[in-house]
Amino acid sequence: MLLLLTLLIKARVQIVTGSAIGIFLLLLQTLAFLAISGGLVLAAGGAALVAKQQRRSASA
Structure with missing residues (x-):
């Protein structure tokens, strides 16, 4: 009985x-x-800004 309880x-x-x-692993994966993603x-926002600046300087 004691063995089963243990x-x-x-x-x-x-x-x-x-x-x-x-x-813990789920939280780590989510973070x-x-x-x-951030x-x-x-990176996408920076690329869009660079493309916008290049278009602006090319048309000026």
Whole structure:
């Protein structure tokens, strides 16, 4: 009986630990996605500004 109780507690601890690691990795993945998306938006905005300036200087 004591062995079964010990195994049950061990399994619960492993589930909780696995869930915590999973949540941490999900948060890390989400933050990385948001950072990369923000970088792409900034790069696209910068490219649009450079293209606009080049068009303006070419027509002047």
